Each structure stands twice: as structure tokens, then as C-alpha cells.
Amino acid sequence: METRSSEEGAEYVLRMAKEHEVKFIQLWFTDILGNLKDFAITVEELEGALELGMGFDGSSIQGFARIDESDMVAVPDPSTWRLLPWKPTEDHGVARMFCDIHKPTRGAFEGDPRQVLKRNLNRATDMGYTYNVGPELEYFYFQDSRGTQGLDAGGYFDMTSMDVATDLRRQTVLALDEMGIAVEYAHHEAAASQHEIDMRYTDALTMADNVMTYRLVVKQVALRHGVYATFMPKPVFGMNGSGMHVHQSLFKGDRNAFFDKDDQYCLSRTARCFVAGLLKHAAEITAVTNQWVNSYKRLVAGYEAPVYISWARQNRSDLIRVPEYRRGGEKSTRIELRSPDAACNPYLAFSVILAAGLEGIEKEYEVPDPVEENVYDMTAEERQARGIGTLPASLLEAIQLTEKSKLVRKALGDHVFSAFIQNKKIEWDRYRTQVTDYEIQRYLPIL
Numbered sequence: 001m002e003t004r005s006s007e008e009g010a011e012y013v014l015r016m017a018k019e020h021e022v023k024f025i026q027l028w029f030t031d032i033l034g035n036l037k038d039f040a041i042t043v044e045e046l047e048g049a050l051e052l053g054m055g056f057d058g059s060s061i062q063g064f065a066r067i068d069e070s071d072m073v074a075v076p077d078p079s080t081w082r083l084l085p086w087k088p089t090e091d092h093g094v095a096r097m098f099c100d101i102h103k104p105t106r107g108a109f110e111g112d113p114r115q116v117l118k119r120n121l122n123r124a125t126d127m128g129y130t131y132n133v134g135p136e137l138e139y140f141y142f143q144d145s146r147g148t149q150g151l152d153a154g155g156y157f158d159m160t161s162m163d164v165a166t167d168l169r170r171q172t173v174l175a176l177d178e179m180g181i182a183v184e185y186a187h188h189e190a191a192a193s194q195h196e197i198d199m200r201y202t203d204a205l206t207m208a209d210n211v212m213t214y215r216l217v218v219k220q221v222a223l224r225h226g227v228y229a230t231f232m233p234k235p236v237f238g239m240n241g242s243g244m245h246v247h248q249s250l251f252k253g254d255r256n257a258f259f260d261k262d263d264q265y266c267l268s269r270t271a272r273c274f275v276a277g278l279l280k281h282a283a284e285i286t287a288v289t290n291q292w293v294n295s296y297k298r299l300v301a302g303y304e305a306p307v308y309i310s311w312a313r314q315n316r317s318d319l320i321r322v323p324e325y326r327r328g329g330e331k332s333t334r335i336e337l338r339s340p341d342a343a344c345n346p347y348l349a350f351s352v353i354l355a356a357g358l359e360g361i362e363k364e365y366e367v368p369d370p371v372e373e374n375v376y377d378m379t380a381e382e383r384q385a386r387g388i389g390t391l392p393a394s395l396l397e398a399i400q401l402t403e404k405s406k407l408v409r410k411a412l413g414d415h416v417f418s419a420f421i422q423n424k425k426i427e428w429d430r431y432r433t434q435v436t437d438y439e440i441q442r443y444l445p446i447l
Contacts, residue, residue: 009078010047012078012081017046020093021093022094025049026040026084026095026096026097027076027097029074029099031062031113032345032348032420033062033345034344034345036216037061038096039074041054049074053076053099054073055073056072056074057072058070058101058109062419072101072104072109075099075100075101076098077099078097080096082096082179082180083179084179085175085179085217098209098212099114100114101114110415111415113347113416114347116351116416119351120350120351120355121204121354123355123358129252129358131203131204131250131354132202132203133203133350134184134198134199134200134207134248135211135244135245135246135340135346137231138189138231138342139194139229140194140195140235141165141229142227142229143227148235150193152188165193165195169186169187171221172218173197175220175221176214176217179217181213182202183198183200184198185198186198191240192239197214199214201247207350211244218231231343233292233297233298234294234295234297234298235294239303240304241298242298243298243305243338243340243342244341245337246349247323247335248334248335248357249334250271250357256330258270258274259271261330267333267335271333273360274357275357277357277361277365278320279368281355281407282319283390284401284402284405284408285352285355286391286392287398287402288349288351288352288420289353290339290341291395291424292343293394293395294343296393305338306318306319307375308376308388308389308391309389309390309391310375310386318370318371319337319338321335321336340353348416352411354411355410368387369386395424395427396432403421
């Protein structure tokens with residue numbers, strides 16, 4: 001939808017609701033962990049919601065507010081109006097809008113992840129930049145949510161009878177298209193029953209909304225066909241996990257601020273400083289980009305997931321990859337951060353990634369030399385000599401690094417930062433006290 005004033009946006013929404021005979025409107029937002037939340041209103045309440053927002057109790061929303069300060073207001077963003085492609089049994093249509101969460105005094109609520117991203121994007125705007133991203137979200141299809149029995153035995157880009165999920169991908173792409181989300185690629189991924197649908201590059205706020213929509217659409221289409229789709233980072237031992245490689249660039253107007261035709265990699269000084277910022281702060285932002293205990297089962301050597309903090313052009317063992325420049329493709333010059341996984345909160349993940357890159361630009365960090373060799377084949381001594389650091393190996397290690405990070409605290413704001421850290425500590429404590437199947441199988445017969 002093209003940019004409209006608030007009044008024009010409201011008029012557009014009311015007109016669309018009437019034209020499409022919409023009866024129910026779902027108001028969407030996320031908690032700090034990226035879980036999609038919603039409540040529905042009828043079309044009779046729509047005009048009032050657009051003007052004043054809709055009040056709700058925020059005390060039960062993860063990371064929002066205590067009971068004594070629970071009143072919240074969901075303010076719909078008219079630019080996110082979309083009809084839902086799955087039709088209810090009755091004739092009336094259903095639409096959705098993403099909301100910004102406000103306090104009753106109408107001020108923006110500091111615990112709203114969408115507001116966190118907006119604040120970081122404003123920092124980029126103040127520096128003259130627009131931040132564009134194009135994430136690649138991988139996921140698995142399983143028979144149901146109780147196990148990991150896949151639907152196919154296909155591999156990367158396979159188009160064979162083994163890939164029985166082709167129709168699921170096709171219907172997902174069509175549903176995304178109906179919701180105004182442009183798709184560039186859809187294909188089988190490397191692991192059996194693993195798939196990927198890539199959305200077209202756009203501004204980070206729109207993309208964060210799109211990621212939330214994408215994950216729901218993938219699951220909804222799978223559910224309608226009696227199967228289960230999951231974005232769990234590492235559901236199957238011994239197979240590739242599911243990542244969310246984030247392609248990104250900064251623009252100044254119509255000009256790609258990352259492009260320099262005279263550079264060996266066609267990267268500008270701005271891009272190199274951005275890369276340096278990501279490398280310097282990579283470890284401390286990992287708890288946000290990889291926020292689950294299971295995330296760290298993916299970040300191990302041997303499965304195309306990064307472990308070491310380095311960058312290069314075509315080397316997929318590096319944390320940051322620079323896709324090769326093609327003549328005439330100046331606007332597509334970008335960098336690819338390969339560590340985030342598909343189960344993160346996209347609003348917070350894009351926030352800390354952007355904050356790290358902008359820090360590199362503001363403080364003019366110097367980027368180290370690229371590492372074109374396979375980092376996994378190096379000895380620990382060789383990596384140390386090259387100054388190649390390591391991503392945290394567990395959620396606990398990641399939490400400890402993030403808790404000390406001034407950059408992450410500033411990017412998230414005190415409210416979200418504190419709530420997020422507290423939540424992750426609870427998750428780790430619950431995990432570490434579990435007795436796992438591995439322990440039973442390994443120790444019970446011998447101890």
C-alpha cells in the first residue's frame with residue numbers, strides 16, 4: 001500500500017472493509033519473544049479503533065507490564081490492512097492490521113517490540129539512511145507436532161517425486177501474494193523435509209511485519225493439509241538446522257550506500273564499517289538473534305551454520321558473506337548475516353543488527369581482512385592468530401554476554417532489555433534442570 005496520511009489510511013481501511021464485506025478484523029502485535037498475539041473486533045468497532053485504538057489488559061503478555069500498570073491500547077496501523085486468504089465458513093471476510101502498543105496516556109509503550117524497531121530505524125533516518133532487509137527463513141514440514149517424521153527425503157533444490165511438499169510451498173506463495181507479500185524464491189532446502197521461501201527485499205519495519213505474517217501463513221497452509229510446519233532452529237540431530245540469513249543494506253534516497261565500484265568487493269567505506277560493527281558486536285547480540293536453548297544446537301560446525309566471527313565473499317563458513325557483485329546490480333549490493341535463526345523476534349533481531357552496524361559507522365570501526373579459507377578447517381591457534389572470535393556456544397553464554405552489552409541495552413531500551421534477560425534466564429534454568437533422553441540412554445545403563 002502506498003504511503004498515506006493517517007486520515008487517508010483510515011478512510012482507505014473503512015472503504016476496503018465495506019467493499020469486501022469484512023465482518024471481523026484481527027489486531028496483531030507480538031510479545032517480547034516474538035509470539036504473535038491478536039484479538040478480534042467487529043467492523044462496527046473499526047472506525048473507533050482507527051481513531052482511538054482498542055484497550056486491552058497487558059499484564060498477561062510476556063514482557064509487557066505488571067498487574068498494577070496493565071492497561072494498554074492497541075493502535076492499528078492502517079498501512080498493514082490485509083484480507084486474510086483463508087476464508088471462514090460464513091460469507092464475510094476477515095482482515096488483519098498490525099498494531100503499535102500505547103499506554104492509555106497515548107504515549108508509545110516502551111515494551112512494544114514494534115516500537116523498539118521504529119526507534120532504531122529513526123536513528124538510521126537521523127543519519128540519512130533507510131535500512132532494507134531480505135531474510136531467508138527456513139523451516140521443516142513434519143507429519144505432526146509430536147515428532148519429527150518428515151514428508152520427503154529430498155535435498156537442496158530437489159524437484160523430484162521425493163519432494164511431496166511442492167504443492168504446500170506453491171499454495172503458501174499464493175497466500176502470501178494475496179496478502180501483498182512479494183516472494184522471490186521458493187525451494188527445497190538442504191535437509192530432508194526442509195524448505196525455504198524468500199520474500200522480496202524491503203524496509204525493515206515492513207519486513208518484520210512480513211516475517212510474522214509469513215510464519216503464520218506457512219503454518220496455516222500446512223495445518224489445512226493435515227501436516228505441521230515448524231521454525232524450530234534444530235529439530236533433528238545430525239541434520240541442518242533452520243536459519244534466517246539476513247541480507248541487508250543501507251540506502252540514501254535511491255542510492256545504495258553500501259556500493260562502491262572502485263572497491264575490490266564493491267563495498268563502500270560505509271558498508272565496511274557496518275560489517276566491522278556486526279563483527280565486533282556479533283557475540284553480544286546473539287541472545288537476541290538466536291533466543292532459544294535449541295538455537296545453539298544449530299550453531300555448531302559442519303551444518304552450514306556459522307560458529308566463528310569472520311567475513312568473506314563466497315565462503316559459507318563465515319558469519320558474514322558478501323554476495324558477489326553483478327554488473328548493473330548496484331542496488332542489490334548487500335551483506336548477508338548468517339547467524340540468526342527463523343524463530344527469533346524479527347523486530348528485536350533487526351533492531352540489534354542495525355544498532356551494531358550503525359555503531360560501526362558512527363565510530364568508524366576498521367573491518368578485519370576477509371577469511372576466504374574454510375574456518376572450520378583451521379586449528380584453534382590459526383584462528384587465534386587471525387583474530388577470529390567465536391559465537392556463544394549456549395544460551396547461558398549468550399545471556400551473560402548480552403547482559404553486559406551497552407549496545408543491546410540501548411537498542412532494546414531498559415524495559416525490553418530487562419524483561420528479555422529475565423525471561424531467558426528462566427528458560428535456561430528450566431532447561432538445565434531437565435533430565436534428557438541423552439542422559440538416560442548414556443548414563444543409566446552404566447552408572
